[in-house]
Amino acid sequence: MARAALDSGIFETHNDRLARASLERAPQGMGEVDPASGGFLFAPEYERKFLQSLYEAAPILSRCMVIESSDGRPHKFPRIDETSRADNLRFGGVVSTWVDEGTQPTAGKPKVEMIELTPRKVLAIAWATNELVMDSDDLLSPFLERSFTGELAYRIEDAIVKGTGAGQPLGIVHSPATITVAKEVGQAGGTIVKENLDKLFDAIAYPLRSRAVWLIGEGVERQLNKINATNPGTFYYARPSETSADCYATLYGRPVIPTENCPALGSLGDIILADLSLYTLLRNTGIAVSGHAGFTSDQSVFRAVCRVDGAPLLGAPVTATDGTQRSAFATLAAR
Structure with a gap:
């Protein structure tokens, strides 16, 4: 893609990516920084722009509690195991009483349980012929940005509403808390x-x-x-x-x-x-977009990856x- 695609704030040219990958981080085996495997990470400022666009397109997602995961590993979170607001059961067992001076109060403690969230990968892919890439790069880059953010927002919000919890977030409809x-x-x-x-x-x-x-x-x-x-x-x-x-x-x-x-x-x-x-949403900010040639069909493939998991608190x-x-x-x- 031409330099105008980079200036739009999302995509770099193929040569730009090759140069940056070779100069900044040498590939070690197959991975997202290996040009041969078709993967190139967002520059940090582009990643922030992409994430901001994603949340602006998502009225459900933007209202959730979002916790960042820097390493993409499973994270455990404490939550109060409260099932009743009756005396001695609030917050799982905190006890409060009116007492006279010198009187020993009744002891109690909150009951806490752990939930574990593991960032799940959601992947969006778009194909484009190389003729389209070369002839309409000024229009294609913002179009792909809108398309990717819209699709990822839809997929994540769909899981928030009705995800099964199996390989995807646990949605509200299927939660035992609902x-x-x-x-x-x-x-x-x-x-x-x-x-x-x-x-x-x-x-x-x-x-x-x-x-x-x-x-x-x-x-x-x-x-x-x-x-x-x-x-x-x-x-x-x-x-x-x-x-x-x-x-x-x-x-x-x-x-x-x-x-x-x-x-x-x-x-x-x-x-x-x-x-x-x-x-609660656990989000790994390692969003990647890449474009590489489908050699035999003379096409380019663009990919956006987001890793999230979620569940009611x-x-x-x-x-x-x-x-x-x-x-x-x-x-x-x-x-």
Whole structure:
């Protein structure tokens, strides 16, 4: 690619990469710094630009708790093993009592468990003919940047919503910490009713509601508009034009984020209420982009690699003092 591609802030020319690889770090076997194997790391400033673009394109990802991993190895994190807010069980066993002077207090201690996250590789690949690379480098570089960041953002957010935890992050839908609200008796398939929304909102612990956001799939917005029409003055869904928010509607005062990562209307997870700050992502910043020739077909291959893992920072719902189970995550059962 021509020098203009480098000036765009993302891709270097093939000769630039060869020179930099040979001058700065000699290859030792096959790897991402070996020109023969087609891999060249981002310069640090390009990597930061790529990561910034990735997060700007990802309204779900950008709200999660992100922890950097410099080595890409598994990391363990402590979390409070709390399943009840009853006396002597809060924070897993911290005890507090009113005592008179000189009275020995009752002892207690928090209960902590460990979770382990291992950065998983997500890979995006694009092919281009060498004629296209040579003839349209000024347009191709920003196009590839947008394409790669958009695709990686989609793939990571899809895992945050509904990842299985097997070779990919554990998503909200499949987490044991998520409360699944049952459909109403006699509720028609492929619908959402006000009682569903009331119960989803009630399932989120009080202190977490101020940070919670709604994630909705395609078709859900139409259901919310129908509920608005049949519950005038008693329902709290406000479309973007009716609020001070710059781009999102609000439901019970919390932002509503439409996303294609939620499944179809009527499926488990088509509407989610979540405090995403309690979803933890472990990220390895070694993002690489490379371009090398597919010799026999006269094509170039561009590759972007990102390594992440994630899981909710809660192990299970918590029984509140009124006996109700609450969590940071709630979704609606299939209908």
